[in-house]
Amino acid sequence: MNNFTRQSILLARQRKLTPSVMLDMAVSNAALNIFLSITATLGNCLILVALQNVSSIHVASKLLFQCLAVTDLGVGLITQPLYAALELKGATKVNTNSCIYVIKAQRSSALILCGVSILTSAAISVDRLLAVVLRQRYRQVVTLRRVRVLTICVWLVSLSIGLMDIFLTHHITNVVAGVTMILCVLFSLFSYSIIFVKLRQHQAQVQDVINEDNQMEETVDSIAWIQLTLVICYVPFFVCLMIDHSRGPLIVYDFTVTLSLFNSSINPVLYCWKMKEVRQAVKETVKSLCCSSN
Numbered sequence: 001m002n003n004f005t006r007q008s009i010l011l012a013r014q015r016k017l018t019p020s021v022m023l024d025m026a027v028s029n030a031a032l033n034i035f036l037s038i039t040a041t042l043g044n045c046l047i048l049v050a051l052q053n054v055s056s057i058h059v060a061s062k063l064l065f066q067c068l069a070v071t072d073l074g075v076g077l078i079t080q081p082l083y084a085a086l087e088l089k090g091a092t093k094v095n096t097n098s099c100i101y102v103i104k105a106q107r108s109s110a111l112i113l114c115g116v117s118i119l120t121s122a123a124i125s126v127d128r129l130l131a132v133v134l135r136q137r138y139r140q141v142v143t144l145r146r147v148r149v150l151t152i153c154v155w156l157v158s159l160s161i162g163l164m165d166i167f168l169t170h171h172i173t174n175v176v177a178g179v180t181m182i183l184c185v186l187f188s189l190f191s192y193s194i195i196f197v198k199l200r201q202h203q204a205q206v207q208d209v210i211n212e213d214n215q216m217e218e219t220v221d222s223i224a225w226i227q228l229t230l231v232i233c234y235v236p237f238f239v240c241l242m243i244d245h246s247r248g249p250l251i252v253y254d255f256t257v258t259l260s261l262f263n264s265s266i267n268p269v270l271y272c273w274k275m276k277e278v279r280q281a282v283k284e285t286v287k288s289l290c291c292s293s294n
Contacts, residue, residue, distance in 0.1 A: 029254050030087035033080045036258075036265045040076030043268030044069045050281035057277060058139065060147040061131075064124050065271075067151050068226075071116040072264035079113060080261050082106035087254075107170075108162040111177055114234065114260065115158030121227050122184040123150060125191040128220050132198045174241040181238050188227050195220050222274035229270060233263035 047069045051062055083106050089099055127147075131138045161180070165173040199220075237260040240253050272279045 025251060025254065026087040026089075029258060030084040033084040033087070033258060033261065036262055037076045037080035037084070040072055040080065040261075040264040040268075043265060044073040044076065046282055046285060047268045047271050047278070048073070050278055050285050053281045053284065054277045058131075058142070060142050060144045061124070061127055063144065063147050063151060064120055064127060067154070068117060068120045068124070068267065071113045071120065072267050074109070074113045075261055075264035079106060079109045080264075082109065083257065083261065104166060107165055110260075111165055111173065112158045112162035115161050115177065115180065116154055117230065117263070118181050118184045118234065119154040119157060120151075121230050122188050122191075123154065124223055125188040125227060128223055129191040129195050132195050132220075174238075178238045178241060181234060185231055185235075192220065192224055192227075219275075222270070225274050226267060226270050229266055230263055233266075234260050236260075 048066060051057075051066055051069070054062065057065070082102055086099070086102055086106060089102075127142060130142055134141055157180075161173065161177055164176065237256040240256045272282050
């Protein structure tokens, strides 16, 4: 029995879990994450293909949705398989040094991709706020070039947090990541509050723009659902990060990690459910794939 296994058993006893129970939980959680990895990969690949065929969404806004789908795809391809491998480490004889590298890779990828998702979601809320406030000037101000620059900055900030986790202590990284998420959520809530107030004012003042406002409100409602789901999935995980999760029940921490990764599988469902254009494009994409396979 190597030191890594001894430490795992000792940790399990400290948390009042027997090694067999811990192993059963790990295998079940690994199986769930493997399944979610497949759904996230297939679902977001389908969304990325479908978005290419959607013309009603402003090209700059579409880039933000594509960025969000790419990060969810990265979670399905990288983060979730690594996390499943870590969960199964107790069932196999794995070299301790190898586990350390897998842990670092999993943490860094999770911080980077989750950071991009959170920052991109906040950017989408700002994009919708500008669409409501600027109206006719929106397409002149929110250009594809500016959104590209913003997307690059989002990735650089998230990469910095991921590298911070490698070269600095986990505590510093956890605090920075937690504060970043809190600020993004508060900023998004502020943006949505202003959006709904502006829409109500426009509908009360100008009767002719009611149809346009209704369409805008449907779009904002769709994005708000995506933002709400992200908060529900990520907040428990970041709470565990900012406190010492090693003192709490292991099952709680594992649940928060899986819940945060589950967000990448549920986002494609939200796109199809709340966005008519994307839903139609997905249907056409699936039909074309079925016809080509036949």
